[in-house]
Every structure is written in C-alpha cells, then in structure tokens.
Amino acid sequence: MNKFFITLRTQIKLSFRGMDMIIFAICMPVVMVVLLGIIYGVKPAYDGATYSFLEQSFGAISTIAICAGGVMGLPLVISDYRQKKILKRFQVTPSSPTLLLAAQVAIYMIYSIIALVLVYLVSALFFGVNLQGSLLPFLGSFLLVMLSMFSIGMLVGGLSPNMKTASILASVLYFPMLIFSGATLPYEVMPTSLQKIADVLPLTQGIKLLKATSLGLPVENVLFPLIIMVIIAIICGGISIRFFKWE
Amino acid sequence: MQSIIQVSGLRKSYGNLHIIDGIDLSVLKGEVFGLLGANGAGKSTTIECILGTRKADEGNISILGMSPQKERKKLFEQVGVQFQETSYPDKIRVDELCQETGCLYKNPANYKELLRQFGLAEKEKSFVSELSGGQKQRLFIILALIPNPQVVFLDELTTGLDTKARRSVWKSLKELKEKGLTIFLTSHFMDEVEELCDRIGIIKDGQFIFCGTVSEAIVESPYEKLEEAYLWFTGEEVADNE
Numbered sequence: 001m002n003k004f005f006i007t008l009r010t011q012i013k014l015s016f017r018g019m020d021m022i023i024f025a026i027c028m029p030v031v032m033v034v035l036l037g038i039i040y041g042v043k044p045a046y047d048g049a050t051y052s053f054l055e056q057s058f059g060a061i062s063t064i065a066i067c068a069g070g071v072m073g074l075p076l077v078i079s080d081y082r083q084k085k086i087l088k089r090f091q092v093t094p095s096s097p098t099l100l101l102a103a104q105v106a107i108y109m110i111y112s113i114i115a116l117v118l119v120y121l122v123s124a125l126f127f128g129v130n131l132q133g134s135l136l137p138f139l140g141s142f143l144l145v146m147l148s149m150f151s152i153g154m155l156v157g158g159l160s161p162n163m164k165t166a167s168i169l170a171s172v173l174y175f176p177m178l179i180f181s182g183a184t185l186p187y188e189v190m191p192t193s194l195q196k197i198a199d200v201l202p203l204t205q206g207i208k209l210l211k212a213t214s215l216g217l218p219v220e221n222v223l224f225p226l227i228i229m230v231i232i233a234i235i236c237g238g239i240s241i242r243f244f245k246w247e
Numbered sequence: 248m249q250s251i252i253q254v255s256g257l258r259k260s261y262g263n264l265h266i267i268d269g270i271d272l273s274v275l276k277g278e279v280f281g282l283l284g285a286n287g288a289g290k291s292t293t294i295e296c297i298l299g300t301r302k303a304d305e306g307n308i309s310i311l312g313m314s315p316q317k318e319r320k321k322l323f324e325q326v327g328v329q330f331q332e333t334s335y336p337d338k339i340r341v342d343e344l345c346q347e348t349g350c351l352y353k354n355p356a357n358y359k360e361l362l363r364q365f366g367l368a369e370k371e372k373s374f375v376s377e378l379s380g381g382q383k384q385r386l387f388i389i390l391a392l393i394p395n396p397q398v399v400f401l402d403e404l405t406t407g408l409d410t411k412a413r414r415s416v417w418k419s420l421k422e423l424k425e426k427g428l429t430i431f432l433t434s435h436f437m438d439e440v441e442e443l444c445d446r447i448g449i450i451k452d453g454q455f456i457f458c459g460t461v462s463e464a465i466v467e468s469p470y471e472k473l474e475e476a477y478l479w480f481t482g483e484e485v486a487d488n489e
Contacts, residue, residue, distance in 0.1 A: 006350035010343045017338040085334040091300050092328040093394075094320045095351040247300075 003095060008103045015107055021073055025065035025111040029119050032061050032184055037127035045188065051215050053186070055129050058119065059138075059210030060182045063145060065115030067183055067203055069108030070149035071156070072174045077104055078157030079166035088247045097246055105150060112146055133216035141213045141222075145206035148229040151237035152202065158244040177203040202232050249276045251398050251429045252297065257306035259292055259453075266292045268453035270306070274398075274446075279420075279430040281440045284450035285481060290433050293450065294402060297431075298328060311397060324353055327391035327399040335375050341386060342371045345393065352394045361389045365419055381412025388416065398429040405439060417442055437474040449480045456480050 040053040087097040123129035160166035181203035205225035252274040295301035299315030345358035449457040468476035
C-alpha cells in the first residue's frame with residue numbers, strides 16, 4: 001500500500017496549502033464549541049435535563065467538519081481533478097483514478113476525526129462536558145454519518161459536468177446544512193416551524209443520531225435517523241459508483 | 248524489426264459522424280512516429296483509442312503486444328504518456344508531482360536524475376505553476392519518462408514553447424531515441440517533424456492520406472518543403488492563397 005500513502009501524503013500537503021479545510025473543518029467547530037460554551041456554560045439543556053446544553057450540542061458541532069469535507073471539499077476536489085484531466089491521467093498508469101479518490105476520502109476522514117477530537121478536548125477541558133453515551137455506538141454513528149455525507153459529496157462531484165456546477169451544488173447543500181441542520185445554530189433554539197424544515201436536511205437526521213448516541217438516550221430515538229443515514233449512503237453511494245464520470 | 252505499436256482497421260464514430268474511418272499503422276522499435284493533421288482531423292481520438300481511454304468501435308490495437316484495455320495495468324508499467332492539456336493539481340511542487348507519479352510504478356526512474364538531464368534540477372522545490380512554459384513542457388516529458396518506458400506518447404510536444412526551449416526538447420528526445428526509446432508524437436510544427444520523425448502519418452477526415460517518411464511525403468507532392476507538402480496533402484494550401 002506504499003503508493004496509497006505517498007499519494008495521501010502529497011494530497012494532504014496540497015490540502016493544507018489550500019487552507020480552506022483548516023478553516024472550515026478544523027477552526028470552525030472549535031470556535032463554535034467555544035462560543036456555545038461561553039453562551040451556555042454548564043446550563044442544563046432544559047429544566048430538569050440530566051445533560052447540559054453544550055453536551056447536547058456536542059454531537060451537532062462534531063459534524064461541522066464532516067459537512068465541510070463531505071459536501072464542500074470532496075465534490076470540489078473531484079470536479080477540479082476531473083476538469084484538469086488528472087483523473088484521466090491516472091487511467092494511463094498501472095494504477096487507477098480510484099487511488100486518488102480513496103486518498104481524498106481518507107483526507108476528509110482525517111479532518112473530521114481531528115475536529116472531533118479537538119471539539120471533545122475543548123468542551124471537556126474548558127466547559128466540563130461529560131458525555132453519558134457509550135463510545136462505540138457514538139463512533140459507529142459518527143462513521144455512518146461520515147459515510148452518508150461523503151456519499152452525497154461523491155454524487156455531486158462524480159456527476160457534475162464541470163467545476164462550476166459542482167461548486168453551485170456544493171454551496172446549495174453546504175450552507176443550508178451548516179446553518180439549519182443544527183450543526184452551528186442549535187436545533188433546540190429554532191422555532192418549531194423551522195425545525196420542521198430542518199428535519200428535511202439529511203444532516204439534521206445525522207445529528208439526531210449523534211446526539212442520541214453521545215447522550216446515551218434510549219434506542220427508539222435513533223431508529224429513524226439511522227435508517228435515513230443508511231438509505232442515503234446506499235442510494236448516493238450506489239448512484240455515484242454506477243454513473244461516476246471520469247472525464 | 249519488432250513492432251511496438253500495431254493498429255489495424257481502427258474505426259470510431261459518434262452517432263453518424265465518422266471520426267476515425269479505418270486507420271492502420273505500425274511503429275517499430277526505436278522509431279519516432281509523427282501523427283499529423285489539422286485540429287479536428289481525428290488525431291486526439293486516434294491517440295485516445297490507441298491508449299484505450301476511448302473505446303474503438305472496430306479494429307485491433309496492441310502496444311508491446313498487449314491490449315491497452317484488457318491488460319491496462321501491465322501495459323502502462325512500460326508506457327509513458329504526456330497529455331495535451333497537462334494535468335496537475337494547484338499548489339503542487341515539482342518534486343511532489345514526480346514522487347506522486349513515480350509511486351504508481353514498480354520500477355520508476357530516478358526523477359532527480361531526469362530533472363538534471365532536462366535542466367530542471369534547481370527547480371525541484373518550485374511550484375509547477377511557477378515554471379515557465381518551456382520548463383513545464385520539459386517537466387511533463389519527464390513525467391512521461393518516469394515509468395522507464397519502452398514507448399512514450401507525446402501529444403503536441405512543443406506547443407507554446409519558444410525556439411530555444413523547443414530545440415532543447417528536441418535534443419533531449421533525440422538522445423532518448425538513440426537509447427532505443429520508441430516515440431509516438433503529434434505536432435503542428437513541420438520543422439519539428441522533419442527534425443525528429445522517422446515516419447509520419449497525415450490524417451484527414453479520419454483516414455491516412457499519407458503514411459511514410461518525410462522525404463517520401465515531399466517527393467509525392469509537387470513541393471520541396473514538408474510544410475507545403477503537408478498543406479497540399481491536407482488540401483489546405485488553397486485556403487492560404489485566399
């Protein structure tokens with residue numbers, strides 16, 4: 001797997017030089033957790049809640065990087081590489097363009113995991129967050145949400161005819177999800193009507209799943225979002241594998 | 248002599264449009280073959296079909312005795328390709344692009360050696376985007392040579408280069424040819440073709456209207472220079488006089 005790691009190393013360097021993901025996937029969630037920490041402190045989520053508002057928001061904030069990488073980073077880099085014929089160049093080598101795609105997926109996974117760790121450290125060290133849920137179901141959900149969001153990004157990047165379309169679609173998906181799915185603006189402070197609209201966004205469901213698993217809420221809360229995440233991953237992933245445009 | 252590239256009965260059409268209408272060619276070991284023709288004559292499609300990035304409707308293609316589509320991975324260990332629209336990510340450095348290319352092959356050439364050979368050693372840490380046109384072009388030839396190939400495909404080799412840069416590219420290619428490398432190239436410059444090519448094929452409307460050596464092309468035409476002979480073959484000389 002040597003060629004994978006060399007490719008990954010180069011692509012990571014390029015991504016760091018680009019700076020966008022450092023800002024949108026690493027800094028932004030940390031800033032968000034600090035802001036919510038300052039605003040809400042250790043206040044309970046609601047009167048009589050066993051967990052604080054910030055603990056409730058933890059699952060949501062941890063998806064900011066997934067959203068940035070999956071829905072913005074991935075489609076842009078794929079359509080960029082296609083437009084520059086980089087994917088095509090890989091077709092006349094003993095390797096294949098999937099190597100490059102795999103490296104890109106790995107990079108955005110790395111960003112998401114770094115963001116998750118940082119958000120956890122900041123919220124635990126500075127704002128006393130102590131999550132009641134168990135680790136494995138949470139990490140499993142985190143992986144599933146990642147898979148699901150990345151498959152949306154693959155679909156957009158893989159099928160957009162050019163960079164311009166990809167970037168419009170990415171913006172249309174990214175900004176509403178970032179703002180209205182609860183990743184930044186907490187779902188709980190939204191009026192009920194807005195919540196109903198937010199529920200349509202796939203990331204909202206992903207966040208519900210992460211909230212439930214991070215807080216250790218009963219299993220019946222997670223079934224619907226769990227199914228939605230799996231369906232999105234299968235449909236978007238399937239379509240993008242079947243119809244991916246290499247050039 | 249061993250035939251390195253063998254194409255017979257190549258056809259490709261999009262709908263009713265016959266882009267390539269029966270092309271046969273064979274390139275021997277150590278030969279430099281030039282594919283000529285106006286834009287839109289079918290050059291790029293021909294190369295893409297030979298390389299297998301486009302599927303031919305009909306015809307047999309083999310490079311080094313292998314099918315570019317069925318034995319892609321094995322074949323491209325030994326084939327270097329330089330594309331016309333050269334493709335590299337933004338913000339990549341010369342050495343990174345070389346490493347990234349090299350890691351795809353089992354026995355890659357030492358890229359530092361190649362950079363030295365093509366006069367780019369001091370540019371190793373530069374961003375590719377900051378290289379001059381000539382330096383970029385030389386870098387892309389280096390990338391095509393990184394596999395240690397037996398045959399290279401060079402598409403529009405020196406387009407956009409100044410005279411000095413073109414001469415230095417020619418010189419390097421001649422050296423490689425002397426070492427036995429087989430070269431398949433396309434070009435719009437007849438001086439380049441005369442300088443480098445052992446044989447040429449002129450393509451028009453998806454067919455060869457001439458295939459042979461440069462001197463044969465001149466003899467067959469009423470002119471004394473390749474450029475005029477080329478225009479005569481392609482029927483573009485009249486347009487020039489208007």
